[in-house]
Amino acid sequence: MIKLLPSDLINKIAAGEVVERPASVVKELTENAVDSRATRIEIKLEQGGSKLIQVIDNGSGMSEEDARLCLVRHATSKISSVDDLFNIHTLGFRGEALASIASVSQFSLVTRQEGSAQGSKVSLDAGQQLIWEPTAANEGTTVTVNNIFYNVPARQKFLKTPGTEFTHILRYLQQLSLIHPELELKLVHNTKTIFHYYRSDWQDRVEQVLGKDFSSKLLPLLARDEGIRIEGFIAKPELVHASHSNQYLFVNDRPVYDHLVNRSVLEGYGTLVPRGYFPAFVLKLSLDPQLVDVNVHPRKSEVKFLNPSRVINLLVRLVKTVLNSNDLARSVDFSQKRENLSIPRPRLAEHWQPGTSEKIQKPSYQQVTQAIDFNQQFSSGIECIKKSPLEERGWNVLGQIHRSFILVETPEGLQILDQHALSEITNYSRLMKERENGEVCSQQLLLPTPIEVSPEEKNIIQENQELFSRLGWEIDELSDDSIQISALPEILKHDGIESIFHDLLDELKNEKEPDQSKRELALLKFEACRGAVMFGDSLSFEEMKGLLNQWLQVENNAACEHGRPAAARISVEEMRKYFKR
Numbered sequence: 001m002i003k004l005l006p007s008d009l010i011n012k013i014a015a016g017e018v019v020e021r022p023a024s025v026v027k028e029l030t031e032n033a034v035d036s037r038a039t040r041i042e043i044k045l046e047q048g049g050s051k052l053i054q055v056i057d058n059g060s061g062m063s064e065e066d067a068r069l070c071l072v073r074h075a076t077s078k079i080s081s082v083d084d085l086f087n088i089h090t091l092g093f094r095g096e097a098l099a100s101i102a103s104v105s106q107f108s109l110v111t112r113q114e115g116s117a118q119g120s121k122v123s124l125d126a127g128q129q130l131i132w133e134p135t136a137a138n139e140g141t142t143v144t145v146n147n148i149f150y151n152v153p154a155r156q157k158f159l160k161t162p163g164t165e166f167t168h169i170l171r172y173l174q175q176l177s178l179i180h181p182e183l184e185l186k187l188v189h190n191t192k193t194i195f196h197y198y199r200s201d202w203q204d205r206v207e208q209v210l211g212k213d214f215s216s217k218l219l220p221l222l223a224r225d226e227g228i229r230i231e232g233f234i235a236k237p238e239l240v241h242a243s244h245s246n247q248y249l250f251v252n253d254r255p256v257y258d259h260l261v262n263r264s265v266l267e268g269y270g271t272l273v274p275r276g277y278f279p280a281f282v283l284k285l286s287l288d289p290q291l292v293d294v295n296v297h298p299r300k301s302e303v304k305f306l307n308p309s310r311v312i313n314l315l316v317r318l319v320k321t322v323l324n325s326n327d328l329a330r331s332v333d334f335s336q337k338r339e340n341l342s343i344p345r346p347r348l349a350e351h352w353q354p355g356t357s358e359k360i361q362k363p364s365y366q367q368v369t370q371a372i373d374f375n376q377q378f379s380s381g382i383e384c385i386k387k388s389p390l391e392e393r394g395w396n397v398l399g400q401i402h403r404s405f406i407l408v409e410t411p412e413g414l415q416i417l418d419q420h421a422l423s424e425i426t427n428y429s430r431l432m433k434e435r436e437n438g439e440v441c442s443q444q445l446l447l448p449t450p451i452e453v454s455p456e457e458k459n460i461i462q463e464n465q466e467l468f469s470r471l472g473w474e475i476d477e478l479s480d481d482s483i484q485i486s487a488l489p490e491i492l493k494h495d496g497i498e499s500i501f502h503d504l505l506d507e508l509k510n511e512k513e514p515d516q517s518k519r520e521l522a523l524l525k526f527e528a529c530r531g532a533v534m535f536g537d538s539l540s541f542e543e544m545k546g547l548l549n550q551w552l553q554v555e556n557n558a559a560c561e562h563g564r565p566a567a568a569r570i571s572v573e574e575m576r577k578y579f580k581r
Helices: 007-018 022-035 064-069 082-086 097-103 162-179 202-210 259-272 308-324 334-339 365-375 389-393 419-437 455-463 465-470 497-510 516-530 541-552 572-578
Strands: 040-046 052-057 106-112 119-124 130-135 140-146 184-189 192-197 218-225 228-235 247-251 254-256 281-287 342-348 396-401 405-410 413-418 439-452 474-479 482-489 567-571
Touching: 022 040, 022 052, 022 097, 022 140, 022 162, 040 162, 064 119, 064 130, 097 106, 162 184, 162 192, 162 202, 162 247, 162 254, 162 455, 192 202, 218 308, 228 308, 247 259, 259 281, 259 308, 389 541, 396 541, 405 419, 405 541, 413 419, 413 572, 419 439, 419 516, 419 541, 439 474, 439 497, 455 465, 455 497, 465 474, 465 516, 482 497, 497 516, 567 572
Parallel strands: 040 184, 247 281
Antiparallel strands: 040 052, 052 140, 106 119, 106 140, 119 130, 184 192, 218 228, 228 281, 247 254, 342 439, 396 405, 405 413, 413 567, 439 482, 474 482
């Protein structure tokens, strides 16, 4: 039998679309604050937002009548007809957010409109009935959300750790901060101020949020064409990463992801960016609302352009023009390179403590052997009584082509080997053996390397400090927005460690698995890849032989951990057949 659902259940079903996690609540409430023309927004959190989310703004506030209506589903001041859906100038417009949030939390709202003698407070009782009462209040609105999903246990159990939930909130607030430099934004978590950004121009805000080092490598751009305006910053080619995490796109002030825009920017760089890497950018596209559809995704995180080719063509031309008109030579601090020498040092994992000085223990025979093996990883300088794996198989190294592939003559024909895959497979095998033995090889830097980090990155470091320590990293806090690295896994090169470390944090950012052992395996794969010989590295014959000898000793060495094949073979019979011999 068909029956109407009670309003309480309807709201909870709607909450499933609107409220995915605490970050969803923060997003909805801060967007409402922006739409209310606030100039100051303060966000207070406890336990990653699962215990408390409070958003305080100094916007226009609500009248008593509006306050009474704000918890009714589809009650909104932002649209009044179907046509308005295709001419949207605000961030929130569906009128579902407050009702949905209130249905799955202990909710209260205090608001006062300019010129009103008193404010209004609205909340819901145990039966989800509206309670309104007059109250003293500052101009603006304060929304308090306690114990999200307290009445929906099935949803509550799917919340991640407070640290993970807080990371999602930080990620969103970083985007909000970037696109609204006219706003003063403050974030407090567990009574500690995480950031406090004062009103500024856009370039200063980019520096506040992303750091001086990051912003110093950005190039400004601006273009207009038939109702489309593109402005912002693209990075010099030296600021590339292995993921899209440092690409910030805003369409009509809305943070979105659009693969066409990302691909267009990459196309503009041409061969300046290595394959598999992506340039950083902060871009703002402003279009007539009728030329873009923001309703293609429930959380409004994607858009659809009416004429995408116009946007793409303009963006590709603009990126090429900016890159061609700027000096892209990378500045190198030779004094810093001389100072940041490293000393390989094998260490026992159980003695590794973050940020503490300790006596260097006498290494074991196994550790000494392991360190020697690491330092000789691409050479065959140590004489062995028995034949090398290459000699045992009768393989003869012919050389390297395109500084990417190694050619080997074999009794059966020809082997073509991917040098990066060989090195990555060997590295991962070595790291797994260290892990099994409870040991880690770490290199201590003579001078620690300081690195700027965002609040989100700092939270990731703190949440994974034990994991970093276990893998051979020594990380200390310098200030609210910087850390220093005193030691790192021996398998990684200390040159370019800042870029490597940011990419490592991106890996953790995108790692959905909360299980620490699985996270550890993901990072070992990352280190094996980043510490490997790369495409474009020129190798001597001895280095090629050393690399092949090590690879041949690894079991299951046909493919790297990313699934890429390591070798291809062409038999003599195939060659004879091809040449009709």
